[in-house]
Amino acid sequence: MFKNYFKIAWRTLLKNMFSSSINIIGLSIGISACMVILIFVWYESTFDNYHTKAKNIYRVVQHNRVPDQTLYWNITPYPLAEALRNDFPQIEMVTQTQGPVSQEFSVVEEADLKRFEEPRVLFVDKFYPKAFDLEWISGNPDNALDDINSVVLTETIAKKYFGISDESYKSVLGKTILNQDDEPLTITGIIKNVPGNSNQRFDILIPYEFFKTKNPGLAQNWSGNHQGTTFVVLPNTTKIKSLESKIAVWQKKYLKYEDDKRISYFFQPLIDIHNETLYGSSPGGYIMPSNILYTLSVVALFILVIALINFINLLTAQSTSRSKEVGVRKVLGSKRLDLIIQFIFENSMVIIGSLTLSVVLLNILLSKLNENLSVIDLQLELGFNHIGLIILIGFSTIILAAFYPAFILSAFNPIKALRNKVQFSGNNGVNLRKSLVTFQFVMVQLFVIAAIIVSLQMDYFKNKPMGFSSDSVVVTPVPDFEKLEVYRQALLGNNDISNVTIASGPPMAVNGLQLGTRFRLPEQSPEEALDAEIKIGDKHYLDFYEMELLAGKSFTTNKHAFDEFIVNETLLRRFGWSPQEAIGKKIQINEGPATIVGVVKDYHNNSFQREITPCIITNWTFFQNQAFIKIGGNNVVTIDRIKDIWENTFTGSAYSYGFLNDSIEKEYVLERLIYKGFTILSILAICIGCLGLLGLMSYIISRKRKEIGIRKVLGANILEVFSFFTKKFIGLITLAFIIATPLVYYFGKMWLETFAYRIELSVWMFLSGGCLTLIIAIITCSFQSFKAAIANPVKSLRTE
């Protein structure tokens, strides 16, 4: 019996190649899209869950009440850890980390010196491996970080430095690498790479004591700007609130009076860190807000449900062609149950095919996603639990999508079935289908219009003038200030290099680096000071970045003690000065007083999400640690040349370089993620929506076959029949457009308002989205409508 079912199922599949592949592909797209999103959501919501003590670990955060607002910081003073450890025995463990920071290492191997710049070096105390789970490949976890000059490497680093194979990790233990060229560190452990879903990103661990000895001042400072991340491990029984209030009393012991008044410490559960926006991203990590994850899950379920509905729709639409078979089989003695089993079996084959395809598709999608989102170090994998979920989805799909059509089909009256007189559920069926398709197209248009808006905003980011020129600018570090002039001259000796400036950073703050200060008039009290950004430049700075000077002049000197300021218009507005008035005025910043010698036109010192803030450029030699090089001509050759010059000048340091525009673009990572997300979602939505439309059309066509026949016999031409069909769904899509537009308008406006500089929403964005959908829909349906339109009416009118 099953052999027979299988045979029939297989032949039907082959015969209806087109519609079966649409069915299979549609369902697998739906399932894999849903799964990708769910896996992503799962991944993003289980950050740091893998630690054994995850539920007991808390991060100490501080709320800092300044006059006009409260600042939420995820870092805390360095001495806090030690103090908590000493004074609160009820806290099981306190551990503190600093970083990750960028450090330079060199390895001497057989008289060959190799240098590496490592961007993710974390300083951790000896409690860290006890609180957090690290997978030790080699070395003793209990004392690996006890010695101040020890270092623990991850697998990748060990391989990179020593070129070893998997078995020989032990051989590396005891070897020495140099930190910043002078401090020898002994390798005491090798650990597995940190999983992608951790906020503790690092490649190398160095004892915290090492950092403290190097920075004794900072290590004892309770109120500095440079702070570490403090974690505590609390027993299950701890009452968090009461501990927090005890600490609020206790902190007076260490904090200055004014600090004690404005600062309070709280405990944030480790597992909440990744999805909580309040404290911002932890150093080296990123935040995935929980509301984005909720939205994504809902979207995932929507996609699955819609794919299922489409699947059922297509199946039942195809079932008209099976009615004769149902009739014959019934007449030949088939029971209804036999038919139900047969159709369930057949549909299950299609569903199982789709599931198999979706696993393949899912694998591809995941690797593409990992590749595309490498900025956030995404490591999505297909696990056994995911396969289980797919099987579960498949099972429910079979129940929903195989049983329903089977029951409908098997219920046909054999006499009517044999005479092609089967009526489906009447007009209700059509209306239900129509509303489902309309709903799908609301989604399609939502995503398409959203993608248009996001892409236009991205475009705006790209094309809006920043107020300074950033093209063809190469950035290199300047490790040795003494050799700065030599380096500059050597660079300028190259014809392809037109200008060089040495500064603390580019005009727009990138990579989260922004030096803050407070400014006031010398006669004002410190309390009246306002926030400003300070940049250290040289006499070429304005010139290099083509920034427009409104009054005064550029610097002529660089000094160990700065004496000149160039300020922006926004800063002047605080005092109500005109550019000309400002020249010669003295202002006071935290670092000291100086005279304003120039005023520049406002430029974007923050990325476009944020407003332009007061800005001070000064002629200081402190912090002049980056060289900006404007290149022309052949990039590759010039960049090689810069490398040569750099390595000749700063012997004994690791070279690195980057393009300024790349760094600027990184400021829009989240926006680009959203853009990518919407692009992918809109393509998916279009695919699924079109499949739904296809299903509806084949259903309508199968019902209207006779009507078309009659119309054609009565003289309708192909075009008229064609438009008879197209009219039907143009109405639906227009309705969907009308529903979608206010929704997108509302959410789009809300999203755009998070940017200080943004595009204005306009009618054509919506219209073009609507038209695009319509065109795609017409193309989708044209084949079927056309086929129906050119069909010979004699065939469709002939019955028994």
Next chain:
Amino acid sequence: MLLQLNNIFKWVQSGGQRIFLLKDINLEVKEGEFISIMGPSGSGKSTLLNVIGMLDTFDEGEYHFLEDSVHNLKEKHRSNLYKEYIGFVFQSYHLLDDLTVQENLEMPLIYKKFKGSERKAMVADMLDRFNIVGKKDLFPAQLSGGQQQLVGIARALISNPKLILADEPTGNLNSKQGEEIMDLFKQLNDEGVTIIQVTHSEKNAEYGSRIINLLDGRMI
């Protein structure tokens, strides 16, 4: 006695009025008869055939088939009954397009839960008897109309029914093919199979032993 219809009525409601499809049909069929039902379009020929074949219900009257009173039977028993004793032949053959000749023949046997080996033997027998062994692996679309109807009849016969119901079996065939099919029916009848056919053709009706004329659902 094979079957007996007593005062059978069948109607549909239309605008508060009963439209009679069958009106007071009384019919007795003995085993070995060959009956032709004739009448103009819409006279109820096919309806009567479907009622006899238990594919359709009726609203009033009694229907006895062998020992059973069909009008008192539940759907399930009814279908078991016709599965066992009745074979159908259609004007447009109604072979399953996706199955080969051999598989089409095998299908009723599957539903009657015959074992695989038995099915094979029975199909082989039937192919032999109808001289279509060479066509067993062809699909219906590869056969001529006459050949398709041959397969249709073979399929109807395969489970040894007592009664064959044929609804215009030659309606889609040319005259030569039609003649062959009618000859076949005659031969089957001679072998003892009871046949009831619906036909428009006087000539085909002659093959039968008895002709029933219908007009507006009434026997005349």
